[in-house]
Amino acid sequence: MALLRRTFPTLFLHFCLLNWSAWAKVELTMHKDVEVYLGESAQIPCQYNFTDADNEPSFVMIQWFVKAAGNSARKRIFYGDVSQQIVDNNTDYSGRIEVTSDQQEAQLTIRDVQLNDEREFFCQVNGLAAGNAEGKTHLRVFAPPETPVIEGVLPGISITNEVPSKVASCEARNGFPKPNITWYRNGLPLVSAPGYVNVLILVTQQSSDFYSVQSTLEYKVVKEDKDAHFSCEVSFFVPGAIRTVESHSINITVHYPTTMVELWKESPQGLVKEGDTVALRCQGDGNPLPSFIFNREQELDVDLESNNAEVLMLSPVSRKDSGIYQCRPLDNNDYAEVKGEMQLTVHYLDPAVVVPKDSEFMLKGEDLTATCNALSSLDTDTVWYKNGKQVGKGNTLHLKDATYETTGEYICEVTVPSLPALHTSGSVNIIVQGGPQLVGVEQEVQMEEATGRMVNLSCEAQGHPVPIISWNIIGSQNWNEVVSKANEHMTHSVVSVKVTSDISASCNASNDMGTEVKAFSIRAIPRVTSAAPFSPAEGSGVIIVVIILCLLLLAILGSVLYFLHKKGKIPCGRSGKQEITKEKTTKDDIVVEMKTNTKNEEAVLLKAVNGDKKGPNDQSMADGTPPSTEEPIGEPAQ
Template sequence: SLCSLLCFCLGWYTVNSAYGDTIIMPCRLDVPQNLMFGKWKYEKPDGSPVFIAFRSSTKKSVQYDDVPEYKDRLSLSENYTLSISNARISDEKRFVCMLVTEDNVFEAPTIVKVFKQPSKPEIVSKALFLETEQLKKLGDCISEDSYPDGNITWYRNGKVLHPLEGAVVIIFKKEMDPVTQLYTMTSTLEYKTTKADIQMPFTCSVTYYGPSGQKTVHSEQAVFDIYYPTEQVTIQVLPPKTAIKEGDNITLKCLGNGNPPPEEFLFYLPGQPEGIRSSNTYTLTDVRRNATGDYKCSLIDKKSTIASAAITVHYLDLSLNPSGEVTRQIGDALPVSCTISASRNATVVWMKDNIRLRSSPSFSSLHYQDAGNYVCETALQEVEGLKKRESLTLIVEGKPQIKMTKKTDPSGLSKTIICHVEGFPKPAIQWTITGSGSVINQTEESPYINGRYYSKIIISPEENVTLTCTAENQLERTVNSLNVSANENREKVNDQAKLIVGIVVGLLLAALVAGVVYWLYMKKSKTASKHVNKDLGNMEENKKLEENNHKTEA
């Protein structure tokens, strides 16, 4: 400090002490042999002395003068070192050590300097927000209880802020407590912010002198909300769909890039020059195709700041002609058309009875198999959920038509008569037999498919008969007959009987012949048996004669 430098230049001895510590001042004099006593005094601003401590070299006693500010704070050692406890700012004085002999007085002055570290600086009275293009108080940086006073510096993002006309204004002031003589420093910063200050930290520091030299203490960071006007607006369509279709609800949302963002906007609908004032959203419900167009929104106070969005409301119409339940006669022509009207190309699929057709149906001459349930279905692939379908239930009617066929069994004993019927609604079949004959099998019907089915009976006529097949539906009654001859059947039966009689007669003759042969055989067997027995008797007699002859010879 300037005082320390001056003291050094003048050769004065200086003791630096921290506020509240103990000040220790050596006497800095060699004690003479004939010393009588030593004293300490300090000098008032006007130069008059105030004695505060006395020590006798002979009696070894210590006395402290009645000085109120040093009561119970002094201590004088045997080597005449003076200690002052609880250092105060008022202790900054010129103290003098005096050693007195009978014939001389020796003095050694000491300058006492007391330092008090200030409190950590703090940014207070902070602005709730800063606004671009406006010079506004940012806050106060305060540091308290400093001695000597210090200097306050402001920083933006770690760099020193210097005063700049119209942009940076720094007002510094200091106050001293009359009792403690400690200083409070306050620095007020007025600042014109820009968008570059968003999330930018501001700090301040206090620089002060301490016993060991100059020091600096920094405050905590402060970040301010920066207000700036909206320069651009954007419009959004919610929910964010790839495509909008008729019946959807859509919400337009307008946003401004200012801080704070604007809360109200003007919304412009297609073909409407006047804006609709609303909050930052505007909802359209159950939109139709005529809602297609450009939608805009702008700031209320600055209509030139505007944004737009093009919205296409997709639609899909399907017209099937004819549709519903349609009844036509067999052989009729029936033109069918499925007309599509859509906001973009649509796919068309034809189905008949839930089976996909390769092409659209076309009927120049209706058949029974053409009847069924037809569906024309279309969809926009890019638009989810946009599908349409119409149906046609085609009924093909026809009067009954009959065709009769005859089939003879290979045995010739029976004949199968079939009545083929075609018509819709399904005709009922009734059989009538004229003449005698037995029905071997009751009528048997085939499944009714594509307007056709048949009924058949199996008969074995004993004489010529006529079979009549009657088919009837709601449109008409149709009759057809078939004559069935019995001649062919009788001849075959007679031929069979003759064949059976021939077989029977043949079997009887064969049995008679077999009987005669057996009788002759048995008779012959008996005659042969007698001859055999006779021959066997002669053989026995000859054998006995031979044996006797042998015995005689012997």
Template sequence: DARTFVCQVGVGSQDVAENRTDLRVYKIPETPEILAYSGGISVQSSEIPEIARCVSRNSFPPPSITWHKNEEQLQPDEKTVKVLATVTRESSGLYTVSSTLFAHVAREDANSLYHCTVHHWVRGQRRSVDSQRVNVTVFYPMQHVRLWVMPSSALVKEGDDVKLVCEADGNPPPVFSFYKRELEDNWQDLSSLVDSNSGVLNLPNVNKNSSGLYRCQTLDLDDMTQMEKDVELVVNWKPRIVAISSPLYVRQDEVVNLTCKAIAFPRPSVHWNINGTAHEYVENQHIASNLTVRVSHDLLRAGAMCRVSNALGVSEKHIQLLDQKTPESKGVIIVAIIVCILVVAVLGSVIYFLHKKGKIPCGRAGKQDM
């Protein structure tokens, strides 16, 4: 029905007048349908990839379609943006218009929203209808890797359940592997303890042996790029006294060194229950305290107490002091024993000599005389 109508008016056969009018028919299109590309789109694609397809149905006359990214209209060009449109006239006389957007993407487009707008005419006025907003999956290589301890490494104590979380900024996510440094810079593979796709290493019920340097290694399966990140796990534990100088043999008034060695983290403080001159030595998580004291009667009787403490607990142990006899007293005892032995030997010799001379009568002879 969209055509030009002519009206003619005539008087007789010679005077004829006419006028024309155009009848325009408008059919508002349906809400446009938009379908985003279902696969991933790589930022490294050499060809301009497809982003989405937009379809406008049942309109008259045929509408036009424009594309927008983050509410800004995209302008076609040969290198970055292309639009392919097709117009189909249905049997009803109405039009279906399809438009496909091709465009290069960047990392930032992972959060971009695309939509199409259908422009049509109604009574001489241009109208427009927007489609829904869609997002596409963007594939891009990783540039950074993060590795951290949950909960915070400064708060980890023995018995806690700890997670090491590794995160890479690539998409799709890379394959994760975990390692722990051992002696001589050897690395223990912990990948069997983790889901390679999750990037989370679970360490339940940690102890002091769990402390150390951990490494997360990532592998991008798209371009086989590897990256890695290290983190130090420090497990805090309450003190344990591992060595003391007990029992200790001493002499009264002697100057001696009392030793107390403990292991803990954070570094503990060492206290003695007696006065003296203390010296501390630290090696790794070991701390040793040497206390120089003069042995008194009370110290010899009661001994000494070593007390080691930090924010997680306290450990105490008693040092026993035993009286050690002086070398002089030992010598006197030895001499006395030797003298006793000599006296007995001399006395035995005298008795034997007198018996041989007959000075000492035997018991049986005496009985005969009686």
């Protein structure tokens, strides 16, 4: 406040000097209108320019004023210059405004705009001797109304009314400025027309300055309006545009007499089959709908019972329910004049009949023809299956040159392509009789097994009657049957035999119609045993290490003998000059042989250590002659 007191005399002096200045020397530009939504911030720019560039003032004073609506008096809310700004106290804008200024613009910002801020704001620029100017902007505030609410008249409206009747009301609340309401029928606007369309408008302004608008539509209805949709649309101003919001549509109830009746099948959808529940619905073009009576054309004097005034339920239906059905309004005596009718057809599919029935016996190699038929009101398809796989198509199944694989149950599936829910099936069990037939292509099996092993021999045979399997085993007394099972078409047996010598075995499959034999020949092989497992890679490594150690020992022994000979520790058998003789060996120095027998390995290693060299003395001893007294010169083993 002290600062204000010090600066105010100067500002006041400048303000007084403004009256002496020329107004034409300042050009000021402002928007005619500034539009803003309720609650937002508004920016009102004030741009100014001094026409005399040589005499631009060093001091410019800016003042903002506001003019209340319906009042010609103005009130200042701000004054200041580029260096300092002062907001007047005790106004509606104290604490809500600020002004940003530069050399050519002063912008007023109003925060949290309210509806009563829709006023004229004045910007005054004083440049002392350079001149002054003033401009104004009208601030417009907008608040979109709530979504329009439409309500239709609950009671029905009769087309016999001679004057327009109230159809619906529409209300748009809390908008600013005042919104407008337009009525639509099936998307087309309704215009007031005497005797046909009347629109009544009621506008209310609340204490908070918001507007609420209520509109009532009066309309002369016709029969076609029973399917018409009425709606209302509210239009309102927003910053820079006009927006609209449409209500949901309503359908009004129109009362008119019945002139036409229609009957149709409501359920089930599509074709009808026996066992279905059928709903026939009767509907007229009158409103409200009258009650109806239902009949069959074959029995017009018999009324069918219906628990519903519009629907006839038939449950469950059969083929005898097929026929023409009719319905008539209960309050109309002229039955032939107003009625509805339809043809109901109930489709059916009888159980499948298969020939031959149940089970049928055949001999191997015979042919058989089976048929499958089912009476139906629609076209059918027939497919034959065995073990889930399709084996035939059509009413007839041909089985030729029967084998045991022909045996089994054959199922015929009868379906209706146009009505898949209709289907039936039948079956026949085919049994092929004949002598045993062994499974597998080999009638004689030869094998080799080590002595002492247990061998499983398998034998499987099919036939009808079911074959009996027996075994004949020569060459082993140690055997027993470990598997024995049979079904109505096949027998399976497995024996476990211990191999002690060559074995001959036979599997005999027999029934009342023949016998089949399968032979097994087993050659016994002596079992090869070893003390320990031998790894070639590991044995080779051990042998190499032993050979190297032996060579090292021989080298050391030769060096010691040579050293003792030099020292005279080893006397020679002769005196005088000694001859050094060498005799070529007749065999390799080292021979290594690998065998799986442990004793053979030890012999090989000893041979590798001792070597296979023989000197003259060795030969003499071998011949029985005494060794030479001449002393040889020893050499280390290489």
